Amino acid sequence: MHSTKMNKENTVYAEGENFPVRITRARARALGSLGGIPPSSRPPFKQALKCAHPTKSKRAASDENKASVVTMDGLQKKRRAVLRDATNICENSCDKSIDASRFQAKGGKNTESASVVSTEVSSTQEDVKTKLAEELSKIRVVESRNITDALKLEDKMPPQRCMPNDAGGCLSADPMLSTQDSVMSDEILTAPDKEIEKLRASDGLGIVDIDSELKDSQVWSLYAPDIYNNIRVTEFERRPSTDYMEKLQQDINPNMRGILIDWLVEVSDEYKLVPDTLYLTVNLIDRFLSISLTTKQKLQLVGVACMLIASKYEEICAPRVEEFCFMTDNTYTRDEVLKMESEVLNLLHFQLSVPTTKTFLRRYIQVAQCSYEVPCVELEFLANYLTELTLVEYSFLKFLPSLVAASAIFLARWTLNQSEHPWNPTLEHYTSYKAPQLKASVLALEDLQLNTNACPLNAIREKYRLHKFKRVAALSAKPVRPLFET
Incomplete structure:
Protein backbone atom coordinates (compact mmCIF):
# COMPACT_ATOMS: atom_id res chain seq x y z
CA MET A 1 0.00 0.00 0.00
CA HIS A 2 2.82 2.36 0.89
CA SER A 3 4.78 1.58 -2.29
CA THR A 4 1.70 2.27 -4.42
CA LYS A 5 1.27 5.65 -2.79
CA MET A 6 4.94 6.53 -3.41
CA ASN A 7 4.65 5.48 -7.04
CA LYS A 8 1.68 7.83 -7.50
CA GLU A 9 3.59 10.69 -5.89
CA ASN A 10 6.63 10.17 -8.15
CA THR A 11 4.56 10.04 -11.36
CA VAL A 12 4.13 13.27 -13.42
CA TYR A 13 2.95 14.10 -16.92
CA ALA A 14 5.65 15.23 -19.35
CA GLU A 15 5.03 18.03 -21.83
CA GLY A 16 3.28 16.95 -25.01
CA GLU A 17 2.83 13.38 -23.75
CA ASN A 18 -0.34 11.61 -22.71
CA PHE A 19 1.30 8.88 -20.65
CA PRO A 20 2.87 9.19 -17.23
CA VAL A 21 6.64 9.29 -16.95
CA ARG A 22 8.28 7.97 -13.73
CA ILE A 23 11.06 10.22 -12.40
CA THR A 24 13.53 9.54 -9.64
CA ARG A 25 13.97 11.59 -6.49
CA ALA A 26 17.25 12.96 -7.77
CA ARG A 27 15.58 14.22 -10.93
CA ALA A 28 12.75 15.72 -8.91
CA ARG A 29 15.32 17.48 -6.69
CA ALA A 30 17.09 18.80 -9.77
CA LEU A 31 13.84 20.04 -11.27
CA GLY A 32 13.04 21.71 -7.95
CA SER A 33 16.34 23.56 -7.94
CA LEU A 34 15.65 24.80 -11.52
CA GLY A 35 12.31 26.27 -10.55
CA GLY A 36 10.20 23.19 -9.91
CA ILE A 37 8.25 20.91 -12.19
CA PRO A 38 6.80 22.77 -15.20
CA PRO A 39 3.14 23.73 -14.75
CA SER A 40 2.07 21.65 -17.72
CA SER A 41 3.47 18.49 -16.11
CA ARG A 42 1.50 18.86 -12.84
CA PRO A 43 -1.72 16.87 -12.37
CA PRO A 44 -5.04 18.59 -13.12
CA PHE A 45 -6.78 20.65 -10.43
CA LYS A 46 -9.67 18.22 -9.99
CA GLN A 47 -7.23 15.35 -9.43
CA ALA A 48 -5.40 17.41 -6.82
CA LEU A 49 -8.69 18.06 -5.02
CA LYS A 50 -9.28 14.35 -4.77
CA CYS A 51 -5.86 13.80 -3.20
CA ALA A 52 -6.04 16.71 -0.75
CA HIS A 53 -8.41 16.79 2.22
CA PRO A 54 -10.27 20.12 2.41
CA THR A 55 -10.08 20.36 6.22
CA LYS A 56 -6.41 19.46 6.71
CA SER A 57 -3.35 21.69 6.19
CA LYS A 58 0.09 20.36 5.10
CA ARG A 59 3.62 21.39 5.80
CA ALA A 60 6.90 20.40 4.15
CA ALA A 61 8.99 17.87 6.05
CA SER A 62 12.46 18.85 7.15
CA ASP A 63 13.82 15.57 5.91
CA GLU A 64 13.62 15.25 2.11
CA ASN A 65 13.20 11.49 2.30
CA LYS A 66 9.98 11.81 4.38
CA ALA A 67 6.58 12.35 2.83
CA SER A 68 4.58 15.43 3.76
CA VAL A 69 2.36 15.00 6.86
CA VAL A 70 -0.78 16.70 8.04
CA THR A 71 -0.21 19.12 10.93
CA MET A 72 -2.36 19.06 14.06
CA ASP A 73 -2.75 22.85 14.12
CA GLY A 74 -5.35 22.78 11.41
CA LEU A 75 -7.30 20.03 13.16
CA GLN A 76 -7.22 21.88 16.49
CA LYS A 77 -8.40 25.09 14.86
CA LYS A 78 -11.20 23.18 13.15
CA ARG A 79 -12.29 21.56 16.41
CA ARG A 80 -12.24 24.84 18.25
CA ALA A 81 -14.33 26.38 15.54
CA VAL A 82 -16.89 23.62 15.76
CA LEU A 83 -17.09 23.96 19.56
CA ARG A 84 -17.38 27.73 19.27
CA SER A 144 -23.41 31.09 42.75
CA ARG A 145 -26.06 29.96 45.24
CA ASN A 146 -24.66 27.54 47.79
CA ILE A 147 -26.38 24.67 49.53
CA THR A 148 -27.44 26.86 52.45
CA ASP A 149 -29.26 29.28 50.16
CA ALA A 150 -30.89 26.35 48.39
CA LEU A 151 -32.14 25.01 51.71
CA LYS A 152 -33.53 28.41 52.69
CA LEU A 153 -35.23 28.75 49.33
CA GLU A 154 -36.66 25.26 49.68
CA ASP A 155 -38.18 26.13 53.05
CA LYS A 156 -39.67 29.39 51.80
CA MET A 157 -41.07 28.08 48.52
CA PRO A 158 -44.73 27.04 48.42
CA PRO A 159 -45.61 23.39 47.82
CA GLN A 160 -45.38 22.31 44.22
CA ARG A 161 -47.81 20.17 42.32
CA CYS A 162 -46.92 18.22 39.21
CA MET A 163 -48.76 19.48 36.15
CA PRO A 164 -48.41 18.04 32.65
CA ASN A 165 -46.46 20.24 30.31
CA ASP A 166 -44.31 19.90 27.24
CA ALA A 167 -41.07 19.61 29.17
CA GLY A 168 -42.44 16.91 31.45
CA GLY A 169 -41.50 18.90 34.57
CA CYS A 170 -43.36 20.26 37.59
CA LEU A 171 -44.86 23.76 37.62
CA SER A 172 -45.01 25.82 40.78
CA ALA A 173 -48.33 26.28 42.50
CA ASP A 174 -47.56 29.99 42.93
CA PRO A 175 -48.84 31.87 39.86
CA MET A 176 -46.33 34.69 40.50
CA LEU A 177 -43.43 32.40 39.56
CA SER A 178 -42.75 31.99 35.87
CA THR A 179 -42.27 28.60 34.24
CA GLN A 180 -38.59 29.21 33.61
CA ASP A 181 -37.93 30.21 37.22
CA SER A 182 -39.79 27.18 38.56
CA VAL A 183 -37.89 24.79 36.30
CA MET A 184 -34.55 26.35 37.24
CA SER A 185 -35.38 26.18 40.94
CA ASP A 186 -36.44 22.55 40.55
CA GLU A 187 -33.12 21.70 38.95
CA ILE A 188 -31.25 23.32 41.84
CA LEU A 189 -33.30 21.78 44.62
CA THR A 190 -33.85 18.27 43.27
CA ALA A 191 -30.35 17.53 41.94
CA PRO A 192 -28.52 17.43 45.32
CA ASP A 193 -31.45 16.00 47.28
CA LYS A 194 -29.46 12.99 48.44
CA GLU A 195 -26.45 15.06 49.43
CA ILE A 196 -28.63 17.56 51.29
CA GLU A 197 -30.37 14.78 53.19
CA LYS A 198 -26.98 13.29 54.10
CA LEU A 199 -25.77 16.66 55.33
CA ARG A 200 -28.92 17.16 57.37
CA ALA A 201 -28.66 13.69 58.87
CA SER A 202 -24.99 14.02 59.68
CA ASP A 203 -25.43 17.48 61.18
CA GLY A 204 -28.48 16.59 63.25
CA LEU A 205 -27.54 13.08 64.38
CA GLY A 206 -23.76 13.14 64.38
CA ILE A 207 -23.30 10.50 61.67
CA VAL A 208 -19.67 10.04 60.63
CA ASP A 209 -18.81 9.53 56.97
CA ILE A 210 -16.51 6.50 57.17
CA ASP A 211 -15.65 6.51 53.47
CA SER A 212 -14.46 10.09 53.08
CA GLU A 213 -10.95 9.72 54.51
CA LEU A 214 -10.03 6.35 53.00
CA LYS A 215 -7.28 6.66 50.41
CA ASP A 216 -6.72 2.99 49.64
CA SER A 217 -8.10 2.26 46.16
CA GLN A 218 -8.55 -1.43 47.01
CA VAL A 219 -11.16 -0.59 49.65
CA TRP A 220 -13.51 0.79 46.96
CA SER A 221 -14.83 3.37 49.39
CA LEU A 222 -16.57 5.28 46.60
CA TYR A 223 -18.77 2.31 45.72
CA ALA A 224 -19.05 0.80 49.23
CA PRO A 225 -22.59 2.10 49.96
CA ASP A 226 -23.93 0.74 46.67
CA ILE A 227 -22.12 -2.57 47.12
CA TYR A 228 -23.55 -3.16 50.60
CA ASN A 229 -27.03 -2.10 49.52
CA ASN A 230 -26.82 -4.72 46.80
CA ILE A 231 -25.63 -7.54 49.04
CA ARG A 232 -28.35 -6.73 51.56
CA VAL A 233 -30.75 -7.86 48.83
CA THR A 234 -28.63 -10.87 47.91
CA GLU A 235 -28.55 -12.24 51.45
CA PHE A 236 -32.30 -12.87 51.19
CA GLU A 237 -31.98 -14.72 47.90
CA ARG A 238 -29.16 -17.14 48.79
CA ARG A 239 -29.78 -18.04 52.39
CA PRO A 240 -30.37 -21.64 53.51
CA SER A 241 -33.61 -22.95 54.90
CA THR A 242 -34.03 -22.24 58.59
CA ASP A 243 -35.81 -25.53 59.39
CA TYR A 244 -34.39 -28.11 56.99
CA MET A 245 -33.49 -30.41 59.90
CA GLU A 246 -37.15 -30.73 60.87
CA LYS A 247 -38.68 -30.80 57.37
CA LEU A 248 -36.14 -32.65 55.19
CA GLN A 249 -33.32 -34.41 56.99
CA GLN A 250 -34.10 -37.69 58.74
CA ASP A 251 -30.74 -39.24 59.55
CA ILE A 252 -28.86 -36.20 60.85
CA ASN A 253 -29.60 -33.62 63.55
CA PRO A 254 -28.29 -30.19 64.68
CA ASN A 255 -25.75 -31.80 67.02
CA MET A 256 -24.14 -33.70 64.14
CA ARG A 257 -23.99 -30.49 62.14
CA GLY A 258 -22.32 -28.71 65.08
CA ILE A 259 -19.69 -31.46 65.42
CA LEU A 260 -18.92 -31.25 61.68
CA ILE A 261 -18.46 -27.47 61.72
CA ASP A 262 -16.40 -27.59 64.92
CA TRP A 263 -14.06 -30.03 63.17
CA LEU A 264 -13.90 -27.83 60.06
CA VAL A 265 -12.84 -24.90 62.28
CA GLU A 266 -9.84 -26.95 63.40
CA VAL A 267 -9.05 -27.91 59.80
CA SER A 268 -9.18 -24.30 58.59
CA ASP A 269 -6.95 -23.23 61.47
CA GLU A 270 -4.44 -26.00 60.79
CA TYR A 271 -4.19 -25.18 57.07
CA LYS A 272 -4.28 -21.41 57.80
CA LEU A 273 -7.26 -20.77 55.58
CA VAL A 274 -8.76 -17.28 55.45
CA PRO A 275 -11.93 -16.72 57.53
CA ASP A 276 -14.03 -16.23 54.39
CA THR A 277 -13.35 -19.85 53.44
CA LEU A 278 -14.83 -21.11 56.71
CA TYR A 279 -17.94 -18.90 56.45
CA LEU A 280 -18.54 -19.86 52.82
CA THR A 281 -18.07 -23.55 53.70
CA VAL A 282 -20.80 -23.40 56.34
CA ASN A 283 -23.10 -21.55 53.95
CA LEU A 284 -22.61 -24.19 51.24
CA ILE A 285 -23.24 -27.01 53.73
CA ASP A 286 -26.51 -25.52 54.95
CA ARG A 287 -27.73 -24.70 51.45
CA PHE A 288 -26.93 -28.21 50.26
CA LEU A 289 -28.62 -29.85 53.22
CA SER A 290 -31.66 -27.64 52.64
CA ILE A 291 -32.39 -29.36 49.31
CA SER A 292 -30.65 -32.75 49.46
CA LEU A 293 -31.45 -35.66 51.75
CA THR A 294 -28.15 -36.84 53.28
CA THR A 295 -27.18 -39.73 55.50
CA LYS A 296 -24.88 -39.38 58.47
CA GLN A 297 -22.26 -41.54 56.71
CA LYS A 298 -21.90 -38.89 54.00
CA LEU A 299 -22.18 -35.82 56.20
CA GLN A 300 -18.42 -35.48 56.60
CA LEU A 301 -17.99 -36.00 52.86
CA VAL A 302 -20.38 -33.10 52.24
CA GLY A 303 -18.38 -30.92 54.62
CA VAL A 304 -15.06 -31.80 52.95
CA ALA A 305 -16.44 -31.18 49.46
CA CYS A 306 -17.90 -27.81 50.50
CA MET A 307 -14.58 -26.75 52.04
CA LEU A 308 -12.80 -27.80 48.84
CA ILE A 309 -15.15 -25.60 46.81
CA ALA A 310 -14.81 -22.68 49.22
CA SER A 311 -11.01 -22.99 49.18
CA LYS A 312 -10.94 -22.87 45.40
CA TYR A 313 -13.14 -19.77 45.52
CA GLU A 314 -11.48 -17.83 48.35
CA GLU A 315 -7.89 -19.05 48.68
CA ILE A 316 -4.91 -18.01 46.57
CA CYS A 317 -3.36 -21.47 46.97
CA ALA A 318 -6.08 -23.97 47.84
CA PRO A 319 -5.26 -27.38 49.38
CA ARG A 320 -5.21 -30.30 46.98
CA VAL A 321 -7.91 -32.96 46.87
CA GLU A 322 -5.49 -35.51 48.35
CA GLU A 323 -5.05 -33.27 51.40
CA PHE A 324 -8.79 -33.22 51.99
CA CYS A 325 -8.80 -36.99 51.76
CA PHE A 326 -6.01 -37.06 54.33
CA MET A 327 -8.09 -34.81 56.63
CA THR A 328 -10.70 -37.55 56.81
CA ASP A 329 -8.05 -40.20 57.54
CA ASN A 330 -8.68 -41.52 54.01
CA THR A 331 -12.24 -42.37 54.85
CA TYR A 332 -13.22 -41.13 51.40
CA THR A 333 -11.33 -41.58 48.16
CA ARG A 334 -10.33 -38.89 45.73
CA ASP A 335 -13.07 -39.87 43.29
CA GLU A 336 -15.73 -39.72 46.00
CA VAL A 337 -14.67 -36.20 47.01
CA LEU A 338 -14.70 -34.99 43.40
CA LYS A 339 -18.07 -36.61 42.74
CA MET A 340 -19.57 -34.91 45.80
CA GLU A 341 -18.01 -31.61 44.75
CA SER A 342 -19.74 -31.88 41.38
CA GLU A 343 -23.04 -32.77 43.02
CA VAL A 344 -22.91 -29.78 45.38
CA LEU A 345 -22.05 -27.35 42.59
CA ASN A 346 -24.82 -28.59 40.33
CA LEU A 347 -27.48 -28.53 43.03
CA LEU A 348 -26.49 -24.98 44.02
CA HIS A 349 -26.27 -23.91 40.36
CA PHE A 350 -22.69 -22.70 40.91
CA GLN A 351 -23.93 -19.72 42.95
CA LEU A 352 -20.88 -19.13 45.12
CA SER A 353 -20.95 -15.34 45.46
CA VAL A 354 -22.78 -15.28 48.77
CA PRO A 355 -22.73 -12.50 51.39
CA THR A 356 -21.83 -14.16 54.67
CA THR A 357 -21.66 -12.79 58.20
CA LYS A 358 -17.99 -12.02 57.65
CA THR A 359 -18.84 -9.85 54.65
CA PHE A 360 -20.98 -7.54 56.77
CA LEU A 361 -18.73 -7.76 59.82
CA ARG A 362 -15.83 -6.10 58.00
CA ARG A 363 -17.99 -3.08 57.21
CA TYR A 364 -19.53 -2.84 60.65
CA ILE A 365 -16.17 -3.08 62.42
CA GLN A 366 -14.98 -0.17 60.31
CA VAL A 367 -18.06 1.79 61.40
CA ALA A 368 -17.59 0.90 65.06
CA GLN A 369 -13.94 1.97 65.05
CA CYS A 370 -14.98 5.55 64.23
CA SER A 371 -15.89 6.17 67.86
CA TYR A 372 -12.34 5.38 68.99
CA GLU A 373 -9.42 7.76 68.65
CA VAL A 374 -7.14 4.74 68.18
CA PRO A 375 -8.47 1.55 66.52
CA CYS A 376 -9.45 -0.99 69.15
CA VAL A 377 -7.93 -4.39 68.36
CA GLU A 378 -9.93 -6.14 71.08
CA LEU A 379 -13.17 -4.98 69.44
CA GLU A 380 -12.24 -6.64 66.15
CA PHE A 381 -11.16 -9.91 67.78
CA LEU A 382 -14.17 -10.07 70.06
CA ALA A 383 -16.63 -9.40 67.23
CA ASN A 384 -15.01 -12.12 65.10
CA TYR A 385 -15.13 -14.53 68.05
CA LEU A 386 -18.83 -13.97 68.61
CA THR A 387 -19.74 -14.40 64.95
CA GLU A 388 -17.73 -17.63 64.68
CA LEU A 389 -19.64 -19.00 67.66
CA THR A 390 -22.84 -18.64 65.65
CA LEU A 391 -21.51 -20.92 62.89
CA VAL A 392 -21.81 -23.96 65.13
CA GLU A 393 -25.34 -23.19 66.29
CA TYR A 394 -28.10 -24.36 63.99
CA SER A 395 -30.61 -22.03 65.70
CA PHE A 396 -28.83 -18.95 64.32
CA LEU A 397 -29.92 -19.77 60.77
CA LYS A 398 -33.13 -17.89 61.48
CA PHE A 399 -31.15 -14.63 61.71
CA LEU A 400 -29.85 -12.85 58.62
CA PRO A 401 -26.05 -12.58 58.30
CA SER A 402 -26.22 -8.78 58.49
CA LEU A 403 -28.29 -9.00 61.68
CA VAL A 404 -25.80 -11.40 63.28
CA ALA A 405 -22.89 -9.12 62.37
CA ALA A 406 -24.65 -6.06 63.82
CA SER A 407 -25.49 -8.00 67.01
CA ALA A 408 -21.85 -9.06 67.38
CA ILE A 409 -20.75 -5.41 67.21
CA PHE A 410 -23.42 -4.44 69.74
CA LEU A 411 -22.37 -7.11 72.25
CA ALA A 412 -18.63 -6.59 71.69
CA ARG A 413 -18.89 -2.84 72.35
CA TRP A 414 -20.96 -3.51 75.47
CA THR A 415 -18.45 -6.08 76.72
CA LEU A 416 -15.51 -3.70 76.32
CA ASN A 417 -17.21 -0.55 77.55
CA GLN A 418 -20.29 -0.64 79.80
CA SER A 419 -20.28 3.06 80.65
CA GLU A 420 -22.27 4.09 77.58
CA HIS A 421 -24.83 2.64 75.21
CA PRO A 422 -23.13 0.48 72.57
CA TRP A 423 -25.36 1.64 69.70
CA ASN A 424 -25.01 5.08 68.12
CA PRO A 425 -26.50 6.94 65.11
CA THR A 426 -23.53 6.06 62.88
CA LEU A 427 -23.97 2.32 63.46
CA GLU A 428 -27.71 2.63 63.03
CA HIS A 429 -27.20 4.49 59.74
CA TYR A 430 -24.76 2.02 58.16
CA THR A 431 -26.33 -1.20 59.46
CA SER A 432 -29.95 -0.06 58.90
CA TYR A 433 -30.82 -1.67 62.24
CA LYS A 434 -32.16 0.12 65.27
CA ALA A 435 -31.31 -1.13 68.74
CA PRO A 436 -34.74 -2.73 69.44
CA GLN A 437 -34.43 -4.79 66.26
CA LEU A 438 -31.28 -6.45 67.64
CA LYS A 439 -32.82 -7.63 70.89
CA ALA A 440 -33.51 -11.29 70.03
CA SER A 441 -30.20 -11.91 68.28
CA VAL A 442 -28.13 -10.07 70.90
CA LEU A 443 -29.70 -12.04 73.75
CA ALA A 444 -29.12 -15.33 71.91
CA LEU A 445 -25.53 -14.29 71.21
CA GLU A 446 -25.02 -13.43 74.88
CA ASP A 447 -26.05 -16.98 75.80
CA LEU A 448 -23.39 -18.29 73.41
CA GLN A 449 -20.77 -16.00 74.90
CA LEU A 450 -21.55 -17.15 78.43
CA ASN A 451 -22.02 -20.76 77.22
CA THR A 452 -25.18 -21.13 79.22
CA ASN A 453 -25.98 -24.42 77.48
CA ALA A 454 -22.56 -25.91 78.38
CA CYS A 455 -21.75 -26.70 74.77
CA PRO A 456 -18.84 -29.19 74.60
CA LEU A 457 -17.63 -27.95 71.19
CA ASN A 458 -14.64 -25.82 72.16
CA ALA A 459 -12.62 -25.40 68.97
CA ILE A 460 -13.59 -21.73 68.57
CA ARG A 461 -13.26 -20.98 72.29
CA GLU A 462 -9.79 -22.51 72.47
CA LYS A 463 -8.76 -20.61 69.37
CA TYR A 464 -9.70 -17.21 70.81
CA ARG A 465 -8.16 -17.94 74.19
CA LEU A 466 -4.75 -17.59 72.57
CA HIS A 467 -2.59 -14.57 73.30
CA LYS A 468 -2.51 -13.49 69.64
CA PHE A 469 -6.27 -12.90 69.85
CA LYS A 470 -5.94 -10.96 73.14
CA ARG A 471 -7.76 -13.81 74.92
CA VAL A 472 -11.14 -12.29 74.11
CA ALA A 473 -12.88 -15.62 74.75
CA ALA A 474 -12.38 -15.09 78.48
CA LEU A 475 -14.17 -11.70 78.51
CA SER A 476 -17.67 -11.28 79.85
CA ALA A 477 -19.95 -8.36 80.64
CA LYS A 478 -22.97 -7.34 82.64
CA PRO A 479 -26.33 -8.60 81.42
CA VAL A 480 -27.35 -6.81 78.25
CA ARG A 481 -31.11 -7.21 78.68
CA PRO A 482 -31.61 -3.91 80.63
CA LEU A 483 -30.43 -1.98 77.57
CA PHE A 484 -33.56 -3.03 75.68
CA GLU A 485 -35.95 -2.32 78.54
CA THR A 486 -35.19 1.38 78.80
Missing part, protein backbone atom coordinates in the same frame (compact mmCIF):
# COMPACT_ATOMS: atom_id res chain seq x y z
CA ASP A 85 -20.22 27.55 16.73
CA ALA A 86 -22.30 24.92 18.52
CA THR A 87 -25.66 26.74 18.55
CA ASN A 88 -28.08 26.83 15.66
CA ILE A 89 -28.12 30.63 15.64
CA CYS A 90 -24.37 30.80 15.21
CA GLU A 91 -24.53 28.26 12.42
CA ASN A 92 -27.08 30.35 10.55
CA SER A 93 -25.03 33.49 10.98
CA CYS A 94 -21.92 31.69 9.74
CA ASP A 95 -23.84 30.45 6.69
CA LYS A 96 -24.93 34.00 5.91
CA SER A 97 -21.40 35.33 6.26
CA ILE A 98 -20.15 32.61 3.90
CA ASP A 99 -22.80 33.55 1.32
CA ALA A 100 -21.80 37.20 1.61
CA SER A 101 -18.14 36.35 1.05
CA ARG A 102 -19.13 34.41 -2.06
CA PHE A 103 -21.00 37.40 -3.41
CA GLN A 104 -18.00 39.64 -2.82
CA ALA A 105 -15.64 37.19 -4.51
CA LYS A 106 -17.45 37.47 -7.88
CA GLY A 107 -15.54 40.47 -9.23
CA GLY A 108 -17.62 43.09 -7.38
CA LYS A 109 -21.07 41.85 -8.48
CA ASN A 110 -24.02 42.19 -6.12
CA THR A 111 -21.95 44.30 -3.74
CA GLU A 112 -25.02 46.15 -2.51
CA SER A 113 -26.82 42.93 -1.56
CA ALA A 114 -23.62 41.66 0.04
CA SER A 115 -23.34 44.78 2.18
CA VAL A 116 -26.98 44.42 3.23
CA VAL A 117 -26.41 40.78 4.13
CA SER A 118 -23.23 41.62 6.05
CA THR A 119 -25.12 44.36 7.95
CA GLU A 120 -27.89 41.88 8.85
CA VAL A 121 -25.31 39.32 9.90
CA SER A 122 -23.51 41.78 12.18
CA SER A 123 -26.77 42.90 13.76
CA THR A 124 -27.86 39.28 14.21
CA GLN A 125 -24.53 38.41 15.82
CA GLU A 126 -24.84 41.37 18.19
CA ASP A 127 -28.35 40.24 19.19
CA VAL A 128 -27.11 36.71 19.72
CA LYS A 129 -24.20 37.93 21.84
CA THR A 130 -26.56 40.06 23.91
CA LYS A 131 -28.93 37.14 24.49
CA LEU A 132 -26.06 34.80 25.35
CA ALA A 133 -24.65 37.35 27.79
CA GLU A 134 -28.03 37.63 29.50
CA GLU A 135 -28.42 33.85 29.74
CA LEU A 136 -24.88 33.43 31.07
CA SER A 137 -25.47 36.08 33.69
CA LYS A 138 -28.62 34.24 34.82
CA ILE A 139 -26.79 30.93 34.97
CA ARG A 140 -23.92 32.44 36.94
CA VAL A 141 -26.33 33.93 39.43
CA VAL A 142 -28.00 30.55 39.86
CA GLU A 143 -24.72 28.65 40.15
